[in-house]
Amino acid sequence: MKPRKQVDDQRVADEVNQTLRSLDGLERAAPSPFFLTRVQARISQRTAPQPLMAWVFRPAWLVTSLGFILLLNVSGFVYIQQRLSQHEQEQHTKQFATEWGFDMNGLDW
């Protein structure tokens, strides 16, 4: 009677050999029936003239442009806010100076 290890080795070797032979008689896999049509569609899509300025509509450009416009709007809004508050402060000081009879040029604002 053969020792267990020897039997196991033989079993493993048999499994390996059978697995290595498992591709024998393999038949070629075929693509879908519309393969040619799809390839032709792909080619005509590639060779079709690209509309002028098509790159403008690429998502990366759209997002960047929108971001830039948003940034301009926000900075414009902040600038106007600052100018308004400065103007208001000026008016307020003038009114204060008039009420109290101060010399405007002597006030440090």
Place this chain on the structure above:
Amino acid sequence: MDVQQLITGLRAGNQGAFRQLVETYQSRVYNTVLSIVRQPEEAEDVAQEVFVQVFESIQTFGGDGKLTAWIYRIATTKALEAYRKRHARKRWAFLTSLFTADEEAGFDDRLHPVDFSHPGVKLENKERAAVLFAAIDRLPDKQKIAFTLHHVEGLSYQEITDVMQLGGTPLSLSAVESVLHRAKLNLRKQLTMYYRQDIDF
């Protein structure tokens, strides 16, 4: 239409020639690509790209009429590119595998799962073929290509030499024999490990 007429027709932009080219080679290309990428949808996409490239590069083709070898070369290159891209997406799985020893990760891991069923394999061999494809997946690129072309596509050693030579590096017939020999040794080693684990459990 012989090969030279086919090439002339393709260069002239003849639709009939292109149709014949696709009809002649679509199964060879798809079968090769499928065996490497192991996903039918992706294989179809890559196979379509192969023919687009053939269409775009036929003017520069100077393979002394070895059109078949040239098409196989494009197919294997594109299939490997797609395979690498998919594996790059599985980087997380790779990172985790770095922290586990090979023996612990086992044969059937996330990068090389035993899950591919080639539609052309005989029913009684399906299970074994899935194990073999997972083992082929682990081979280095050259061995993977040579083994696939020989055992899946049935190409001769000379034809494989023609395909692999187109990569730019001169390759002899004996070098291809050696690559195939190493591929078989590696596969035998991996499969032995797999079945030994199976028996131990």
